[in-house]
Amino acid sequence: MKKITINSVASYAGVSKKTVSRVLNNEPNVSDVTREKVLKAFKELDYTPNPIARGLARNRSFIIACLYDNPSKSYITRLQSGALEACHEHGFNLLIHPCELRSQALLDNIEQLLQTSRVDGLVLTPPFSDHGELVAFLRQKKVPFARVASVKLDDESISVRSNDEQGAFEITELLIELGHKDIAFIKGHPDHSATEQRFNGYRRALAEHGIEYQEHLVEEGNFSYHSGADSAETILHLDPRPTAVFASNDYMAAAVLKAATQMDLKVPDDIAIAGFDNAPIARHIWPGLTTIAQPVEEMTRLAVEHLIEQINQGDNGDEEQQKEPLQITLEAKLICRESTAAPKS
C-alpha cells in the first residue's frame, strides 16, 4: 500500500508531474490525448491530490471558518448546515469557531485562529456580522470574509440577509388585523442588528395602522429564554394587560407562553403571542407559535458560495478585476400557528 503521489501518476502516465498538475487544475495547454492518459492514471491508481501539499505550494488551506456567538442551538446548526453545503460543493471543509463577542481578547483570538488554521476565509454570523472593529481588522489583514444577516450594507463586502424589518412588520400587522391594539414588544439583544430591525418593523406597522406607540409596552430582552421570562413577568402584570405580545424571537415568546399558562391565561383568547425565527420550539410547544421563518441555511449557503468565489478569484491573480459588491436580501415568511387565533373582539 504505497502512497500514491503526483509522481506515481506522472510515471504511470509517462508524462512530467507538471503535466499531471495541469490536468489536476484544469489548466489549458494540454493535448486531449495527454489529458486522457493522465485522467486514466488517476482512475487506475485511485489518486487524490494531497490538499496539504497543495496548500503549502499555493498558500491555501481549502478551509473556511464559521464564527458565531449565539445562544440558539438550532440557529447555529442551521448556519452550519448551509455553510457546509456550499463548502462541500467546492471542495472546501468547514471549521467552526464559537467565540465571545464581548471578550476583550476577541481580535487576538481571531488572529490566533488565522495563524493556527490558515483558513482561506471567514463567515461572520450575527452578532459578528456587524462588528465594525472585526471587519476592519479582517480588511486590513486582507482576509476574505462574508457576512450573514448583516444590516449595515456597505459596498465593500459580501453580505446576505433576510428582511427582518418586513417580517416584523407583517407579524405586527397580523396582530392588528386580528383586532389587537395593545401589543407588547420584547426586544432582542442590543448587539444584534436584527434587534433594531425587528423593532422598526413593529413600529412601522403600528404607525401605518394609526395605532399609537406606547413605550411602556416595550421590554428589553436579549433573545434568551430567561430574558423572555423576565419581560413576561412585567408585561403580564400590566394594568390594563396588553392583549398581545410580540417577542423578538421564539425562545422569549415561549417564555411568555409559559408564564401566561402558569397564570391561567388562555392563549390566544386572553393573550395572543408571536415570536420570530421559527425555531423548533415554535412547533414543539402548545399552542404552537405564530412566527417568522428565515431562510438561514440558504443565507449562509449563498454567503459561503460567494466567499469561495472571491477566494478562488484572488487566487487567479485577477486582483485587478473589480469585485463587485454583493448584497443579497432574501424574503422571510410568516407562519401562523395557534398562539394567535381569532381575537376575542
Added chain:
Amino acid sequence: MKKITINSVASYAGVSKKTVSRVLNNEPNVSDVTREKVLKAFKELDYTPNPIARGLARNRSFIIACLYDNPSKSYITRLQSGALEACHEHGFNLLIHPCELRSQALLDNIEQLLQTSRVDGLVLTPPFSDHGELVAFLRQKKVPFARVASVKLDDESISVRSNDEQGAFEITELLIELGHKDIAFIKGHPDHSATEQRFNGYRRALAEHGIEYQEHLVEEGNFSYHSGADSAETILHLDPRPTAVFASNDYMAAAVLKAATQMDLKVPDDIAIAGFDNAPIARHIWPGLTTIAQPVEEMTRLAVEHLIEQINQGDNGDEEQQKEPLQITLEAKLICRESTAAPKS
C-alpha cells in the same frame, strides 16, 4: 510586512533552522542559552509556525473531524463544544461532518473526507459510535478514532459513555415510588445503542419493584418529536390509560405533553411524563420535564482528549507501546421538574 518563517527566526537568532525546529517542538538537546535566544526571536518577530508546512513534513493536519447524524440540534451543539474545548487546548482545530447513517455511500463519503481533509483523527458520535462496518473500515485504514456514547465496549479503542441504563432505571424508579404502576414507555431510534440501554433500565426498575412488564404499554419511537406525537396518540387512548409515560428523550416527551394538554389532561395529576437528555426544551415548556442530564460536553471532551493523545503518541514512533484500552463511563443525573409531581394516590 514580509512573511516570518523559520528561516527569518533562524537568521535573527543566529542559529540553524534545525535548532529553531527543535525549540518549536520542545525537543531536548538544546542548550539553555540557545533556547532562550530562539524564544526571544519568536517573540520579537511575532512568529507562528505554519501548520500547513508542518503538516506536509510530518504528514499531519492538526485537524479532527466530528461525525454525526442526529436530529437534536442541542445535542449536536453540545458535542461540538466539548470537542472544540479539547481541540483548542492541544492546538487542534475541529471540522464538522454530518452524514447519513443509512446512506449507501457512507464509507465512500468518509473515505472522501479522509482524502480531502487529511484529518488526524475522527470522533464518532451516536449513531456512528456503534457502527461496526465503519469502525472496521477505520481500523483497517489505521485512522485514529474515538467513540462517544458507545455501548459495545470492546478493548481496542477509546470510548466514553454515560450510564444510560442506570439513568433510565432511576427515572422509572422515581415514577414507581410516586405510586405509578402502569408506566408507558416510548423507545428511541433502533440504530442508537442508547435506545436499548434506556429500555433495559426501564425494565430492570419494573422487575426490581415487582411490577409486571406490559408489552402493550411500549411504543416504538425514533427520538423525533413527530414519533413522540404518534406514540402519544396511541398511549393516551389506551383503556385504561397509563398514569405515567417515560419517553426515551425529551423531544418525544414534549410531544406527549402537548398531546395530553390538547386532550385537557392535567400533567402530572392525570398523567405524569418523563423524558431523557435534559434538552433545552425540557425546561422551556410548561410543566417542565423530569429528565436525565448527561454530561455530553464532558464525554466528548474526554474522547477527543484521549484521541489526540493517541495521535501524538503514534507520532513519536512509540508504535510498540501498548495503547491501553480506554473506556470511561460517566454518571447521568436525575433532574426532577413539574411533569412528575406527587401522584394522585
Added chain:
DNA sequence: CTGAAAGCGCTTACAG
C-alpha cells in the same frame, strides 16, 4: 503543447 528546476515552510534522518 510539454518539462526541468526551484520553491512553499517545515521535519527527518544523518553527521559531527
Added chain:
DNA sequence: CTGAAAGCGCTTACAG
C-alpha cells in the same frame, strides 16, 4: 549540543 542536506507533495515561474 548543533547543523547541512534531503525530502514531504504539490505549484510557480521560466524555457523550449
